[in-house]
Amino acid sequence: MSTNTNTTHPIFSSYERKEGFFDEIFDEKGNPKEIYKKLFEIYGGHSIEDFINLNNKARASFFNQGITFQVYGDNQVKEKIFPFDLFPRIIHPSEWEIIEKGAIQRSKALNLFLHDIYHDKKIIKQGIVPAEMISSSENYLHQMMDLDPPGGIYNHVSGTDLIKHSDGKYYVLEDNIRCPSGVSYVVCNRTALKRALFGVFNHYKAHTVTNYAENLLEMMESVKPHGVDIPNCVVLTPGIYNSAYYEHSYLAKAMGVELVEGRDLFVENNFVYMKTITGPERVDVIYRRIDDQFIDPFEFKSDSSLGVPGLFSVYKQGNVCLVNAPGTGVADDKAIYTYMPDIIKYYLDEEPILNNVHTYHCSRPDELKYVLENIDKLVVKPVDEAGGYGVTIGNRLTKEEIKNVQEQIKASPRKYIAQPIMSLSLHATYIDDSKSFEPRHIDLRTFTLLGKDTEFVLKGGLTRVALQKGNLIVNSSQGGGSKDTWVLKK
C-alpha cells in the first residue's frame, strides 16, 4: 500500500509513502511536517532543471574537495565519490536533547565497563555479563589488564548508530568505539549544501558542525600523560590506501596537528618521537586510526609495518596516550550490545535513555531455536564484522538462502545474533534516474567525545541513506549515500 503526497510539485511526483515505515518529512495525510514546511516552500520555487544543476554542483564540490572512499571486496578496490543528497535532514531541538543525553550515557557506561573488565571484572563476577563475552572475544587484550590509561578514558571517540523505527522512536543499532569514521563527511556535507543552497540554509537556525575538530583537540589535550604541560598531539594514519585517509588528513589539518604514518614515529628512552626536519619531537597524544592489531609489531601482529615498534610499552608506562585505547573492541562487539541496558543500569544506576533493539543470542539454545525457525522475520548479523558485511535480512531471502543461513548459524552459533527487522525511517532523497525526490531509508551516526572531565556530542551527525530502493543497509561500503543533518537551535 502506498499513497502519493499532497505536494503537487513535479519533483515530488514519484514520492510514494510506504505503510509500516516512519516518514520523516510527510505526515499521514501526505502534508509536509511543520519543521520541513519552509524548506518545501523554497524548493517549490525551483524547477527540475534547477535541481539537476544543484545536484551536479554539490557533487562537483565533493569531487573538488577530494572526498572519496574505497570499497573493499570482490577482489577489487574501487574509489568512489560519497553520494551526497540535496535534501537535508532536520532534527528538532527537543528530539536532539534525548539523543545527546543518550549518547553521552552510553559512552560513559561503556567507559566504565571497559575499566571494569580490565581491572576487577565485577560485572562478570556478579554474573551480569557472561564471562564468555570477554573470554571468547579476540578484541579483549591481555596486555590492557590493570593498565590505567591517562585520564581514565578508553572510548574517547564513539560513533553511535541510531535509526527511527515505525513507532517514531530512536533505537541504537550499534556503538562503534574502535575507530569510528564518518565525521569528515558531516562537515563536507554541510559545506556542499551551503555552497549549493545557501539561501535555504539561511532560513533555519542550525547548529554548526565545524567545531568538531576543536573539540577533538580539546579532548585529546585533556588526556595528556602525567607531567606533560602542553601536549603534542598527532593523527596516526595507516596511509593513503586506507578507505578513510581523507578523514585522517582532514582531522589533522582542522586541528592544526601533524598527520603521521608509523614510519614517521619512533620510540626512544620509553617515549614516542616524531621525525622532523629540525630533529626528533616528542609526541604525547596519538589519535590513531590504525586497528589494535597493527599498532606495534612487538606486541601485536609482528608483520605489521603500519605501527610503531615499542609503542605499546611506552603506553603501558604512561608516557603516551592512545586515542581510543587499545582493547576497546571487546565492548562494541555486537554481542555486548545486547547487554547495554544492563551495563547502563549497573554502572550508572540509570534507565537507558536510548532504546536498544531486542536481540536473540544464537549462543543460547532456546534463542537459537527461535532464530532458526524465524529467519524470514529477522536480521542475522555476525557478531564481529563491521561495515554491514555478512548481514542477511530474512524477508529478502529465498528458501535456498534461508537454508544456507541456517547452516551457517548452526555451524558456529556464538558468531551470530539476530534482531527483529527494524523499519528504518524514510526521507526524501534526490534520485538521478527519476530526476526527482523519492523516499529512501536512513539512519544516523552521532559522534561523542569523552575526555578527562569533558564530554561533547557533535550537534549534527551523519545521516546515511540506502540509495537502492527498499534497501535497509546504509553503510557507505554497501553503496549508501548521505545527507546534511541539521540540529536546530532552541
Added chain:
Amino acid sequence: MNLEYTVRYHARNQYETLVKSAVWQFLIQPENNDNQTVLDAHFSSSVDGRVDPTINGLGFEAIRYSVDIPFNEINFEASYKVIKEPINPFDLLHQERKKDMEVFNTLKFKADFEPYLRVTPLTQISDKSTFTFNAETSTFNQLQELNSWVYNYIEFQAGVTSVQTTASKVLSLGRGVCQDFTHLFCAICRANGIPSRYVSGYLHQGLGYSGDAQLHAWAESYLPKVGWVGFDPTNNLLTNQDHIKICHGKDYQDCAPLKGVIYAVGNGNNSTEHTVQVSAQQ
C-alpha cells in the same frame, strides 16, 4: 643451598641484503621472584646502537636495541648472574579434585584467571578427551600424571616443528621440542578448566635434560590454596632450582625471546641463531 648461575645468551643475525636500520626487542633477562635474584646483567652488540631497558606488554623486563647504521650481520651477547634459592618440596595440600573443581567453577575464579584459561591459536586442541582428568585424586596428582603423559606422548625431536606449531598439530605429529610439550600441556589443562601459563627460561646444563642448549619452556598451573606450580613436561619434572625463569604468558607468542623490525634494501633471506650457556657454581 643457594646456587649461583651464570647465563650467557648469544644471538647471531645474518641478512642477505644490507640492513639500513633495525630495532629489536629481547625478552631474555631472568625475572626477580621469590626464589631467584638477578645480581648482574650485561648486554652488548657487535654493531653500535642504542640500548633501552623497557617492559613488554605483560610487564616483564625487556631490552630494546636500535641500530641506525648499515650492516649485514649483527651479534648480541648478554650475560646474567642469578642466585637460585632451593625450592622447598612444597607442602602440597592434596586437596580432592572435587574441592578444586568447586573453586575452578566459580565466576570469580574464571574471571580472575581468564588469560590463562583462554584458548589461543597455539593452545587449541580439537580432541579434548586425549587425556582425561580423574575426579577421585587431587588436581596436583592429576597434573603430575598429565606431565608424564605429555612426556611419553611426544618424542623429543628438533626441526620437525616451529614456534607456530599448534598444540593440535603436535597432538597428531607426536614429535616436537619444549614449546610443543608446553603448548600441549597448557592446552589440555585449559580445556579442563585449570589455569596454565607458558613459561620461558633457561635450564641448568650438563644434567642431560632435553632443551638445555636453547632457551627452554615449561608450564605453570594454578592450584587453589597453593598457587602457581611449575611443570616441565619435556623432562617429566616438577620445576626446581635448575629452572631459571624469564617470563610467562598465554603461549609462545607472549614470550618470544627476540622480535625485530628490519628496514633493509630489497628483500632477502635472513637467519637467526641463538645459543645459550648456563653454568652453576655452588
